[in-house]
Amino acid sequence: MILPDFEYRKAETVADAIGLYNEFAGNVRYLAGGTDLMPLLKHRLSTPAVVIDLKGILDLSTITAQDGWLTIGANVTLFALKQNQTIRDYFPVFYQSLEATACETLQMRGTIGGNLLQDTRCIEYNKSNDWRVARGFCLKMGGKTCNVVPGARVCLSNYCSDNALALISLSATVKVIGPGGERAMAIEEIFSGKGSKPFALEPGEILTHIRIPMEKSKGAYEKLRVRKSIDYPLVAVAACLKEDNARICVGGIGPAPRVYDLKGLGTDRVVDASRSTYADAKAVSNTTLSPEYRKRMAGVLFRRAVNKALKEEK
Amino acid sequence: MKVACENARQQIVAIAAEKLGVPEADIALKDRLVYSMENPEKKMRLSWVVREAFARAQPIAATGTFFPHIDLKREWISRPWGQMAGTFSYATSVAEVAIDPETGEITVPHFTAAHDCGRAINPMAVEGQMEGSVQQAGMAAITEGNLWDGGHLLNPDLLDYKVPLACDMPEIDAIIVESIDPVGPFGAKEGGIAIRMNAYSAIACAVSQATGTLFKEFPLTPDKVLELVENGKEETR
Ligand SMILES: Cc1cc2nc3c(=O)[nH]c(=O)nc-3n(C[C@H](O)[C@H](O)[C@H](O)COP(=O)(O)OP(=O)(O)OC[C@H]3O[C@@H](n4cnc5c(N)ncnc54)[C@H](O)[C@@H]3O)c2cc1C
Numbered sequence: 001m002i003l004p005d006f007e008y009r010k011a012e013t014v015a016d017a018i019g020l021y022n023e024f025a026g027n028v029r030y031l032a033g034g035t036d037l038m039p040l041l042k043h044r045l046s047t048p049a050v051v052i053d054l055k056g057i058l059d060l061s062t063i064t065a066q067d068g069w070l071t072i073g074a075n076v077t078l079f080a081l082k083q084n085q086t087i088r089d090y091f092p093v094f095y096q097s098l099e100a101t102a103c104e105t106l107q108m109r110g111t112i113g114g115n116l117l118q119d120t121r122c123i124e125y126n127k128s129n130d131w132r133v134a135r136g137f138c139l140k141m142g143g144k145t146c147n148v149v150p151g152a153r154v155c156l157s158n159y160c161s162d163n164a165l166a167l168i169s170l171s172a173t174v175k176v177i178g179p180g181g182e183r184a185m186a187i188e189e190i191f192s193g194k195g196s197k198p199f200a201l202e203p204g205e206i207l208t209h210i211r212i213p214m215e216k217s218k219g220a221y222e223k224l225r226v227r228k229s230i231d232y233p234l235v236a237v238a239a240c241l242k243e244d245n246a247r248i249c250v251g252g253i254g255p256a257p258r259v260y261d262l263k264g265l266g267t268d269r270v271v272d273a274s275r276s277t278y279a280d281a282k283a284v285s286n287t288t289l290s291p292e293y294r295k296r297m298a299g300v301l302f303r304r305a306v307n308k309a310l311k312e313e314k
Numbered sequence: 315m316k317v318a319c320e321n322a323r324q325q326i327v328a329i330a331a332e333k334l335g336v337p338e339a340d341i342a343l344k345d346r347l348v349y350s351m352e353n354p355e356k357k358m359r360l361s362w363v364v365r366e367a368f369a370r371a372q373p374i375a376a377t378g379t380f381f382p383h384i385d386l387k388r389e390w391i392s393r394p395w396g397q398m399a400g401t402f403s404y405a406t407s408v409a410e411v412a413i414d415p416e417t418g419e420i421t422v423p424h425f426t427a428a429h430d431c432g433r434a435i436n437p438m439a440v441e442g443q444m445e446g447s448v449q450q451a452g453m454a455a456i457t458e459g460n461l462w463d464g465g466h467l468l469n470p471d472l473l474d475y476k477v478p479l480a481c482d483m484p485e486i487d488a489i490i491v492e493s494i495d496p497v498g499p500f501g502a503k504e505g506g507i508a509i510r511m512n513a514y515s516a517i518a519c520a521v522s523q524a525t526g527t528l529f530k531e532f533p534l535t536p537d538k539v540l541e542l543v544e545n546g547k548e549e550t551r
Contacts, residue, residue, distance in 0.1 A: 123461075123468050123469070123474060124463070124468070126473075127470075131466070131470070134466065135463075135466050147463070224417065224419075224536070226456075226457055226476050226535055226536070227457055227476040227478065227479070227482055228481065228482055229478075229479040229480070229481040229482045230479065231476070288461060288468075288469065288474055288476070288535070289535060289536070289537045290537045292537075293418075293536070293537035293540065297417060300416045300417060301417075304416075
């Protein structure tokens, strides 16, 4: 498949990129590693006039530990993060989610910023233009109906970043800079919960940094997929334990991850919480496995992730 | 292929015999030379023979055909008897599977494949064929299948049509069992297809045995396998 026509611009600073955004009146897409964006362009799921390359912004390519935070630039590759000793020592859940992401070649190209802001996916959406024309456009493409659940009024495509789940469980925050200025928020606040437009970012906002509080944690990441060598999650759970509390994040089902905060880690407490994932998980037939199965597995992986993290503690 | 080579050799021998002044039956080919077996001093380079043939406007070129002794009247439905192939190859696949009882995920720690391929002309290539068969039939039985929405193929790409990759493969013991076939070229039969035909049966049997129940459909994705695990428990209760 070939790319559509677009203009390519490379920014050297964040201000540069925002200047370009304004210059082209917002008809642009930001580019990092391109592993998520390029297929979307080739499938004509996105047709910007201009693609603004962020890879030249050096400020976004560093990892620093300072003032009780680990600060990660959005341009750092997943592979570089995996090699980072602080991440291995302090945030095992993040290390494991990085390891479970796609495959190493993609980890070397894909950035953490791009990984967090990857579009939601659906087996009826990530398809060529010809396929979609034959099938009929769905809600996420601007059509009138959902091709998975006839009559549905909202899009239930799946958000598939593995690392977002780990970062949420670690209580990470993000910094964004846009035409309207700079702001910081908890990472789970970047999600809108809407499959058709999954991120609650203002137009033109650039994700610049991710910050994780520098506290040693116990953690585990559990991911279900059919092909172990490379596959998006069909459902996944990140668990991070600090003393007697746990923050657990379930993802891969629906447009936004779900967070569960547990106080106390008694078996009953964990089993109860894992049960509620079943009702919470709004799975539909938009992946290769059945929705009922994925709903059930949310609970299984929930318990496994917590137990694995607890074992590590002993 | 072998017959074509023999025919090409015959053309070389004819020219060499004429040039060296010896009978054709006395000619041998070795180390890029054509020589008389009776009197090895009489020799010439193979490349000269080829050039000579070219100069005569009859370059060395040959074809060969081979047709096995089979019963041509045989037909799968209306007359399913009679000799169907020139020779037969045999193979055995043994799959070892582990099933996660909570998720239904299958792992295959070990796979043993033994194949009677006639003579293994290139044993490494035969092993490669066998390993490819374990991938394309054995592991594929767990991951590969088309998904449809009406007439629309839902997985027309290699992301959602899941071909197992190198790191998805089990440890494989490929055992070559040689039987020198009287008809096949150099005693060879075939390398690969027989494993291709039964590797998925081995996976299927192993899964049936592990779950204690039968099933109707490939691929053995974890959602379906979990159902088998649960049905199996009910059946034995
Ligand atoms: C075959 C395949 C399998 C995969 N499997 C997995 C998997 O198992 N788990 C998983 O988590 N991911 C998976 N991915 C997704 C992959 O990890 C992401 O595509 C990658 O991390 C995105 O990073 P990138 O730098 O290439 O982003 P890009 O493609 O460059 O960008 C992605 C999106 O983010 C936007 N963007 C990028 N950087 C910024 C920024 N700083 N500010 C604002 N917007 C920005 C872009 O405009 C674009 O919309 C898979 C991808 C492929 C192709």
